[in-house]
């Protein structure tokens with residue numbers, strides 16, 4: 634299947650000017666270089682069967698890696714198709730925020746964070762046939778160790794018990810439970826009214842039938 638792949642690559646200069654601007658924007662109290670770096674949380678929404686990551690561009694900039702490499706890793710790990718659309722990432726299946734975030738964190742742990750000082754100021758180099766993360770802050774090097782992919786079972790189900798997500802209650806079931814539909818999944822949520830958006834925690838998944846409970 635062919636799908637359009639629009640990728641914006643940041644040049645070194647773009648990155649430097651962005652950093653400079655960010656530095657100037659910082660309040661004085663936050664100017665410490667010791668501030669713990671953290672990955673932006675994915676900001677997602679669902680459009681039909683698709684998951685849209687609205688701030689993919691921010692995540693790419695924060696990680697300072699080739700967006701194509703991040704995209705490739707994420708798609709492989711999630712077992713789904715997808716493409717970059719400007720600063721958004723469009724995934725062609727329903728993926729919860731938790732699952733997506735764990736894949737980004739995984740990417741950063743594998744390809745970005747320095748094993749010695751924990752900073753993200755690293756780049757990838759090749760030593761022979763081995764990919765190595767070299768830290769520009771402390772000079773440490775470590776080989777890239779790619780973890781094994783997801784189990785087939787995990788790839789097949791969009792939802793797992795414990796996942797939290799926001800859904801729109803589109804209907805009311807025969808027993809009075811709210812019903813939300815995402816892709817082929819029907820999600821039952823007791824104690825909610827039609828037309829509301831609620832944050833729920835998944836309790837049980839049976840085929841395409843999902844039971845959830847509202848969380849505060």
Ligand SMILES: [Zn+2]
Pocket residue numbers: 747748749750751752768769770771772773
């Ligand atoms: Zn380091």
